Amino acid sequence: MKLSEIQQILEAEVLVAAGNMDQEIEMAFSADLISDILVMCREHTLLLTGMAHMQVIKTAEICDLAAVVFVRGKRPGQEVIDLAEKKGIPVLLSRLTMYESSGLLFSAGLPGISKKNRTSQEGLE
């Protein structure tokens, strides 16, 4: 699913396009804990989160995440947007809740990380 389709489904505002709204997103993961992202996340994944601070962008870079959606209308500060621009990570803002955003994307066919990327998960362990 293209990131631009995800933006439409979530009725999201594009805060940082990073010239990369046409990329294919293979799977998604929702989390409100950095620790969980660092343990669970797979590369090229879309992250949905209610945390809107700089560590989210830094974690996205470390984990090779494809893009970040801030849910529940959590608008990040300018420093977060600047950092995402610098790192080239697209950032969207949706007014929907985490449950609603995740449910809409899942229903539209975007899988979660457990099914999509089992092989590379096993490779890590």
Next chain:
Amino acid sequence: MNKDPGDEQAMSLEFSLESLNFIRAGEASSELKQRLNKLGFRPELVRRAAIAAYEAEMNVIIHAEKGTMKVEITPARLLVLVEDEGPGISNIEQAMQEGFSTASEAIRELGFGAGMGLPNIKRCADDLEIQSTPGRGTRLKITINNEQR
């Protein structure tokens, strides 16, 4: 274009880490990641190294007074040495259990401090050595082998 890591000589990097500096937090691991990518290491290996380094870096920033991260890079393996001056870990076995954390409420509000850091470093690494003296500091030696080079 990626270069074969075998073309590179052994090199070392050193970063200083500052307690509770959340503006700079993660920069050392970010720079390490970029360097490893440029050296042409496999993305899977770079990712494991970056996650392990980031967890260790955040541990120093959250728990210690100050510290350093030294990285020795050879084509065969990455060695990440993280040393800090801080409270140390009184019970390493307990600290290795998932869910055990001594992080403050403020740190937890940032999404850290879930007690997953050290276990996650171990999961990403091929070898992890922890030495700690309570009241003095902690030393982590993280080894990541480049097996498929």
